[in-house]
Amino acid sequence: MSRLLEYLVEYEPAFRKARLPALYSDFQPQRTLNPDGYQANVSAWRRALARLVRAGLAPSPRAAAPNLLVLECDEALLRALESKQYGRPLALGAVVREALAAQDLVPLRDFLTTRESIYARRRNGSAGSSWSVLGLAAWTMRQIGVADLSLPSLLGKGAGGEALPAGQFVVVANVEETAQRFGEQSEGLQSRFERTFSKAHFYKTFNGQLAEDAAGRSQHLSEADADVLLTFLSRDKGAVLYDGKTVKIKAPGEAALTAITDEDVSIAQLKELLEYLTHQTALLSKRVEELTAAAKDAVVKKNRVAALAALKSKKLAESTLERRFATVNQLEEVAAKIEQAADNVQLVKVMESSSEALRSLHAQVGGVEGVEDVVDRLREQTAAADEVNSILAESAGTVVVDEGEIDDELAALEGEETRKLAEAERQKQEAEQARREAEQTKEAEETRKRLDAVEKLSAQQEQEQRHAPAEAEAQATERLMSRMSLDERPEPQAAT
Structure with missing residues (x-):
């Protein structure tokens, strides 16, 4: 397996080992028999060529350094892709022509010299017209059985699958990525x-x-x-x-x-x-x-x-x-x-x-005089509106409000609120006092228990101290009596 093919198998998802025989075969007849399969193979090869160029692996014999945006199509590319197991990619020429028709590949000379944007040419659709017409003609001729004319032969490239358009082509996808x-x-x-x-x-x-x-x-x-x-x-x-x-x-x-x-x-x-x-x-x-x-x-x-x-x-x-x-x-x-x-x-x-x-904004507002005029008119209209409201209020009857009653009611509300706050504060203080008394009672009970325990321990120690001399004297007497009894034993008599 060539170096380029190993790279594609590792990094290009479409180049699974199970698909390599199909990708390296001459799948041009599938263009009419199996259009979906044909497009899948073409798309896989177009992505693969772009990836090889972007990685600097595609042969660039005319350049001092590997091209990353320009694909050189010649015999060197076919040799680099050749595999002992699968041979050369027989339909690579069709792939390149499809890419040229879709403007995914653009001849280098045309790319550098034309003044028209490549996107404008894509919109006009002029690039792919010759390919489409020739493809339709080839399919029609095969259907009527006149001749087995494939698209490469119509383009003058020969019927063999190895017919590869020679030249340098700009890979548009790589250029767009680099521009980004x-x-x-x-x-x-x-x-x-x-x-x-x-x-x-x-x-x-x-x-x-x-x-x-x-x-x-x-x-x-x-x-x-x-x-x-x-x-x-x-x-x-x-x-x-x-x-x-x-x-x-x-x-x-x-x-x-x-x-x-x-x-x-x-x-x-x-x-x-x-x-x-x-x-x-x-x-x-x-x-x-x-x-x-x-x-x-x-x-x-x-x-x-x-x-x-x-x-x-x-x-x-x-x-x-x-x-x-x-x-x-x-x-x-x-x-x-x-x-x-x-x-x-x-x-x-x-x-x-x-x-x-x-200057434009000042002109829009009419200058200082214009603003003053607007403000004066606004004041006049506001005064007129106030006058209308007064007339309407008089016609509907005037409600007299006793300010003293309002003050008394407000004072009552404030007094009630003050009493509520005082009552809440008193309850809070009582609760705090009850809590402190409970804690003091608990501490006093614990202190009493500790004192009782200390007194009990002291009494026990005092009693033990009183009994200790008597017991020591009794033990001493017992030891003395034991020695005396041993000394008073009769001596054994000698045998006669």
């Missing part, structure tokens, strides 16, 4: 200085951040991939402006991008030069460190000639490094001034738009 990643990576770029790049600086800045393989490792775009991505972002997405040398990224919330100006070109060149010189300073710093170490090593080995040569080279490198740092500092100062000036331009534009907005 670019949008995520460029979200934080706010100022005009940050959003302007030369093509080379853009490639160095974003390369390695826009693509990953199945294992999550970073992938690097080729130069062809960079051209495809910039063309897609500029023409089809409107996310950047790109004239072949300078790239200007659209700011978040910006309605539309204006043309690339001379200021943008200058900013891009300045950033590229600053990046180059910064890289040079890093290399020179490393060179100085290496020469210093070489000089020390030569001194240890007592090699005076080598030490002097290393020190001379070190001095030259330090001198160059000093000039590079001075240039970098000067360019950084210029860059800071340019960025500040660009921010000032943006600030002035915002202030100008804000003043226009305020």
Whole structure:
């Protein structure tokens, strides 16, 4: 099993081992006999080709590095997919043509040169018309038995399943995914200085951040991939402006991008030069460190000639490094001034738009005199409404309210509420007093019990102390009597 096929079996769900014989067979006749099975096989191969290109595994003999957005269809692709067990994918040519008809694959030259968006071409449906008409013609000819004309033969590719359209084709799905990643990576770029790049600086800045393989490792775009991505972002997405040398990224919330100006070109060149010189300073710093170490090593080995040569080279490198740092500092100062000036331009534009907005709002309210007129009319209408309400109240009869009665009733309510609060406070104090008395009674009972226990223990100990001498005297007398009885025993008589 080839390396590419092993990768597909591991990462592509449709490439189960049970399905490999069908996927590697010439399934073109299923286009009319089993359309669902035909479309399933075609879809599986289209996803597989996109995944192989995105992983950098598809052969790219014309590129210095593997293409991640461009598929190269030639004999090398067939050899890479060839398996000892299943052979070559016989219907791969039909798969590529189906993808071309659906605009999932676009010839590289057409993609880079056409001014019309690929989405507009999809909507127009012009790309797939020739394939559909030829497919219908081939099916009709087979039905009437005139000839076994397959679609590849009508297209002039031969009847064999290995007829593969040769060329370089842009994988649109991969381009869309990469463009989405670019949008995520460029979200934080706010100022005009940050959003302007030369093509080379853009490639160095974003390369390695826009693509990953199945294992999550970073992938690097080729130069062809960079051209495809910039063309897609500029023409089809409107996310950047790109004239072949300078790239200007659209700011978040910006309605539309204006043309690339001379200021943008200058900013891009300045950033590229600053990046180059910064890289040079890093290399020179490393060179100085290496020469210093070489000089020390030569001194240890007592090699005076080598030490002097290393020190001379070190001095030259330090001198160059000093000039590079001075240039970098000067360019950084210029860059800071340019960025500040660009921010000032943006600030002035915002202030100008804000003043226009305020002028428009003031015009809508009619100015100060208009507002005063509106307020005067509102006061007049409010006074008229109050007068009408008074007349209506008089016609309905006036209710006289005794303010003294209301005050007395309010005082009664307040007094009742005060009594309720006092009664609640008294009950609370009584409950607290009862609780404390209960606790004191309980503590007194426990103290009495402890005192009784102590008195009882003391009496027992006193009684034991009184009985102890008598018992000791009795035991001593008993021991004395025992010894006396032993001494008074008769001695045994001698035998006669």
